[in-house]
Amino acid sequence: MQTAQRAFEMHFAIRYLFYLYLMYRFFFFTAFLLLMFTSCKQYNEYVKSDVTYYTDDDNDHHDYLGESEDSVFKVNIEVELFKRENTSTPLGLQVNAFGAFDVYWDNVLVGSNGKMAKSGQAEIPGTETTYYQIPEKLANIGKHVVTLVGTQLELQEVKRGIDVKLESFLRLHRAPLIVMSYMNLMAGAFLIASIYYFFLYINSTRKETTVLLFGIICLLFFCLLIIEYVKFYIDIPYTQFYIRMKIVGWLTFAISILVPWYFMLQFDFEKKRLFLFLLFTSLIAIYILNYNHYDLTAILFSDVMWLTSMVIASNAAARKIKGGLIVVVGLFASAAVNYFMFYDFGLFIAFTIIVLSMLYLHTIRTKAIEEAHNASLLLSSRLQLELIKKNIQPHFLRNTLTSLIDWVEESPQQGVVFIRALADEFDIMNSISEDALIPIRQEIELCQKHLQVMSFRKEVCYDWKEESIDENENIPPAIVHTIIENGITHSMPPKQGCICFCLSFTKEDSYKQYTVLTLAKNRKAKKDSSNGTGFKYIKARLNESYGNNWSFDSHAVEEGWLTTIKIFDKR
Structure with a gap:
């Protein structure tokens, strides 16, 4: 009996240390990202730009394709360069556009994206985002013209515009790498957590739904991070641009259902089926009403998830269930982060805070289970004595x-x-x-x-x-x-x-x-x-x-x- 008790205590200590390790990793990365990105406007502008410029955004570039499906378009975008703080590094140009095109700076070719369709030659689609280095002799202060000449044979119905951005060429390439490093660390933490909870569910005698749900949520969030930033790993032709966004939307849809469901189970929320039905109906309605508005749909999914979770957590706090108030505070913190930060960062950090709240709830439940198990060991010993006493x-x-x-x-x-x-x-x-x-x-x-x-x-x-x-x-x-x-x-x-x-x-x-x-x-x-x-x-x-x-x-x-x-x- 003493051996079993020692083994149990060792098992509990190991699990407790692992929980602390996971919570430390989540807290560290969340706090670090909050400090780094508090003043962000865009995910690739978390540091101050060393280039000051003006772009003529009044020009309407949505109708540049013309009426012919195979016609070559030509778009001139006026930019004015006011200041460069560091002239030791080349000036870079970022272009966001669909199609296959050549890019000119003041009528000088600076690069190509894909290959334009020509007579007898099919179009080789380019990617949605490309970077180009501007020759130093052409990067002087003053007005310039960015010209795009190309074709777009696919997805003409979306009427997507063209955006350009000036920045240090080194920073244009370095920014995605730095962003990915933080997101990969966060994704790795979620992957480890999901694997651990899947193993915990498989090997547990008590098949708790909350353990399985938490593992699935962590895995889905890992997939969401990978899919969101896979564009920095591989070249995605513009013809497949929306596939990634659709996957992001469906992953967000699944997470928006599972997170409130998890809170319902943890807090013994009444009328679970009714709330899940209303939640599912609301998400489907959002998807239908905002079809093809991918970012808006994901934002609304997240808002509905947050609102439903807040109702459940507030109900738990009102019933004085342990952990309810912590989750309410965590949800308010996630809303504040999401409000003050750019959507890409705000969404993931807000999700991380919510998952931290879920992990805290799970540690509370695990502690209660461990205490019950410890009590059952004492009960088992007492029952053994009772069984012997029955016959002596x-x-x-x-x-x-x-x-x-x-x-x-x-x-x-x-x-x-x-x-x-x-x-x-x-x-x-x-x-x-x-x-x-x-x-x-x-x-x-x-x-x-x-x-x-x-x-x-x-x-x-x-x-x-x-x-x-x-x-x-x-x-x-x-x-x-x-x-x-x-x-x-x-x-x-x-x-x-x-x-x-x-x-x-x-x-x-x-x-x-x-x-x-x-x-x-x-x-x-x-x-x-x-x-x-x-x-x-x-x-x-x-x-x-x-x-x-x-x-x-x-x-x-x-x-x-x-x-x-x-x-x-x-x-």
Whole structure:
């Protein structure tokens, strides 16, 4: 027992340290990102630009394609360069546009994106974002013209415009790398957390839905981070630009359902099905009403998730459930971050804060489970002692030995049978005292030996019958034995015939059931036996092995006394 206790304490210590490690990583990265990006306007402008310029945004570039599907477009964009703080690094130009085109700076070719469609040659689509280095001799202060000449044979219906940006060429390339480094660290933390919780769910005897949900949420958030920033890893042709955004939308949709569901389960929220239905309906409505508005759809998904989670957490805080107030504070913090920061950063940091709140809730629940497990170990030890005491209590031994003396004196041969039955009962009792579950056949043998002993002691005929017993089933030790003891105590000896105990077993899809019917005339009860020692022992054993997934009923019937134990599947 001490070895098991030490192993349990070691297991709990390791898990506790791992939780602290995860929380440290989440907190560190969240705090660091908050400090780095508090003043961000765009994800690639988290540091002050060293180039000051003006772009003529009044020009409408949405209709530059013309009416012909294969026509070559030409767009002139006027820019004015006011200041360059660091002239030691080349000036860079960022272009965001669909198509395959050549880029000119003051009529000087500075680069190409894909290959334009020509007679007899298909278009090779370019990427949505490209960077170009401006020759130093052309990067002087003053007005300039950026010219794009190209074709766009696909996705002409979206009427996407053209945007240009001036920045240090080094910074244009370095900014995505720095952003990815932070996001990869965050994604790695979520991936580790998801793997750990999947393993925890698979290897846990208690298949808790919250553990599985948390693992799925962490995995989805990992995927969301990877998909969002995969554009920096691989070249995505403009023809496939919206595939990534659709995946981001559906991942956000799934997270927006699972996060409130997790809070519902953790806080025992009432009307879960109704709220989940309303949440799902709202998200579908947002998707339909804002179809093809990808960023707006994702933002609205997140807002609905936040609002639903806030309702659930506020309800929990009002009911004074532990952790409810912490989640409310975390949700307000996530809203503040999302409000003051650019959407890409704000969304992920807000999600991180929410996941931190979820992790805190899970640690609270895990601590409660560990405490319950520790209490069950103490209960198990007490039940073992109770099981042994049931058969070595003084009055039982005294009465049994007195009867044994009489049988040995009157019929030595039957006395030997009596001694062997008593020894066999003690042997079985000793072998099962430390087990939480034993085979049903071993329990039946214990009952049969006990009836044999009691038939000698009371000189009453006891009969045993069984029906539809599944030999592969297990049962907590001595609970049927305890029912038999109660039947012997509370049944009147018949003038003729035997007191019969009939054990039957049935198994359905959602539960299995043991029924013990005592066929005898019941004694008049002087007091309520439903809270007696025997029933307390049975309920404690059932609770130890099955948690709350059982029911116990024992009452008088016309034939005698009926006791039913129903064990439900853990789903």
